[in-house]
Amino acid sequence: MVILSAFCYLVKKYRRCHSIxxxxxxxxxxxxxxxxxxxxxxxxxxxxxxxxxxxxxxxxxxxxxxxxxxxxxxxxxxxxxKYKYEMQKKEKEAKKNQKIINVKEVRLSPNIEEHDLNVKAKQAIKFLKNEDKVKVTVRFRGRELGHTELGREVLKDFAEKTSEVGVIEKRAKMEGRNMIMFLSPKKSQ
Missing domain, CATH: 3.10.20.80 (Translation initiation factor 3 (IF-3), N-terminal domain)
Incomplete structure (x- = not known):
């Protein structure tokens, strides 16, 4: 029993060396x-x-x-x-240079008023100027689900209002009771 457990320990230790x-x-x-x-x-x-x-x-x-x-x-x-220290230093430096992309969400409804849409568009423009992506969601409730074309029109209008600083990354698509569209900031050249 003791010999068997010692053997298993050695086998596990040997395998572990190859997997780490x-x-x-x-x-x-x-x-x-x-x-x-x-x-x-x-x-x-x-x-x-x-x-x-x-x-x-x-x-x-x-x-x-x-x-x-x-x-x-x-x-x-x-x-x-020394080698391990150098590698950790390089990894830390690589992490420091990474650009973190945040996704901000703006929620709309299919029967949103023009002024409210403008306020939400200004908020999205602010997000896009900060190099964040924007997830625009139109929520459908009850009978609104039968008129998804209204939501598509709202998203199209929203994309036009934010077209100066953002482009459509993913077109409008239904996901359950929500219609979702993604906007990303324009590349500055």
Missing amino acids: KDLQINEQIRDREVRLIGADGEQVGIMATKEAQKIANDKRLDLVKVAPNARPAVCRIMDYG
Whole structure:
């Protein structure tokens, strides 16, 4: 029983090494032979993993498996902590440069008055100027559902009022009791 559970633990540990994102380092590398790349980037050659590990230990660096699918696997001698820190720094920088797009919603009804439509259009223009997308929803209640063409006309009129700063990304489409249209900001050139 104890031997079986220890075996299962080893099998799970071995499988986990292949499924996680982090690279295998030092004793986690189970290949017999590896193609070794030195700390300076020069190609050392194909050798036993234990030999490569010994070379890395002599230089007080880590042996890192960089190409696990290659035959034989490619390992590199490097400072793993420093490498991991650099990668985290790059990821953080990439996240910082991402543009977050928000979707704002404007709700209308099929029998909306002209002034109310203008107020909603001004609100949508403000959203579009802030580089946000706008989801325009016309809600149908009761017998209004039989006159969806009125909602389509309202959305068409709304799109014309906001055409200076926005373009239709997705045309008007029924979803349940609502008719939905998406507007996105015009590309400034």
